[in-house]
Amino acid sequence: MSTSLTDRHPPTAAGGTAAPRRTKRRTPFGGSRHGLRERLMAGGFMAPAVLLVALFLLAPFVWTIYRSFFGDSRTSPFSWFDNYTLFASDPALSRSIENTLLWVVGTVALPFVLGLAIACLTDSSRFSRLARLCVVLPYALSGSAVAVVWNFMLTTDGAVNQVLTNLGLDSLAQGWLLTWPGNTLVMILANAWQATGVAVILFLVGLQSIPPETLEAGALDGATGWQQFRHIVLPQLRPVSIIVIGMSLVNGLKSFDLIWVLTQGGPGRATETLAVSMYNETFLELRPGAGAAIAVVLTVIVLAASWLYLRRQLDVKGV
Numbered sequence: 001m002s003t004s005l006t007d008r009h010p011p012t013a014a015g016g017t018a019a020p021r022r023t024k025r026r027t028p029f030g031g032s033r034h035g036l037r038e039r040l041m042a043g044g045f046m047a048p049a050v051l052l053v054a055l056f057l058l059a060p061f062v063w064t065i066y067r068s069f070f071g072d073s074r075t076s077p078f079s080w081f082d083n084y085t086l087f088a089s090d091p092a093l094s095r096s097i098e099n100t101l102l103w104v105v106g107t108v109a110l111p112f113v114l115g116l117a118i119a120c121l122t123d124s125s126r127f128s129r130l131a132r133l134c135v136v137l138p139y140a141l142s143g144s145a146v147a148v149v150w151n152f153m154l155t156t157d158g159a160v161n162q163v164l165t166n167l168g169l170d171s172l173a174q175g176w177l178l179t180w181p182g183n184t185l186v187m188i189l190a191n192a193w194q195a196t197g198v199a200v201i202l203f204l205v206g207l208q209s210i211p212p213e214t215l216e217a218g219a220l221d222g223a224t225g226w227q228q229f230r231h232i233v234l235p236q237l238r239p240v241s242i243i244v245i246g247m248s249l250v251n252g253l254k255s256f257d258l259i260w261v262l263t264q265g266g267p268g269r270a271t272e273t274l275a276v277s278m279y280n281e282t283f284l285e286l287r288p289g290a291g292a293a294i295a296v297v298l299t300v301i302v303l304a305a306s307w308l309y310l311r312r313q314l315d316v317k318g319v
């Protein structure tokens with residue numbers, strides 16, 4: 001009696017019948033047990049890091065938000081948005097917002113432009129290593145150390161005024177840290193002196209990763225030095241530029257140590273940024289509710305600015 005075609009197993013290479021295919025046992029969630037075990041192991045390894053982040057970052061931030069809706073004493077009642085209205089009624093906080101915007105513009109533009117220029121000039125020069133060392137060395141210093149150096153230079157009887165006096169330029173000597181907005185601008189310059197180092201390092205990495213064939217092809221097509229820089233070098237430095245600008249943006253918004261050592265937010269409260277105002281309100285003025293509100297606003301600004309910038313830069317080409 002012949003066997004129907006549907007009852008036959010396909011022959012194997014050895015001439016026998018193929019073993020029935022085994023199906024993986026799946027869990028009620030639709031995945032195999034092996035995949036579930038891997039996910040559980042990965043979750044177990046990630047759990048300590050997640051707990052640390054939740055304990056030291058998320059929990060304090062949630063408590064800060066909660067504290068911002070109360071007054072300055074431990075027994076004060078719920079005050080809704082009274083602490084947030086200080087941004088409209090307190091002139092010191094209004095000036096703090098202005099200074100923060102100045103810091104953002106200065107700490108983004110100066111390190112980017114100076115870092116790119118120095119990286120391009122020292123990429124293939126003879127004394128490139130010495131020049132890079134001189135530029136990168138300030139980045140190895142702490143913000144407080146940089147502030148001490150610049151305080152020695154910018155005080156009324158400091159090095160800058162003494163040099164100007166010895167050169168017969170007495171009219172240019174002034175109290176660099178005493179008048180606004182000049183004091184804020186010189187502190188931004190001091191910050192750029194330190195922050196340019198990391199921008200130089202990143203741009204040098206980007207320049208050295210550019211294939212030389214693209215530059216040679218541009219030269220054969222008749223592109224000049226500026227045309228090569230604009231149409232070949234700059235587009236290929238886009239990923240590095242995103243990192244440099246993003247880092248500078250966040251650092252500018254949370255600047256504290258340099259300002260505090262140089263002026264402590266003074267004279268008066270003329271040079272405060274939001275980070276300095278947060279410290280001043282919380283620990284010096286003993287107004288923790290107002291300080292918590294400033295901290296929440298500063299955090300929201302940093303997150304929103306970073307998200308908007310990175311979303312705009314990364315969503316088109318997926319860099």
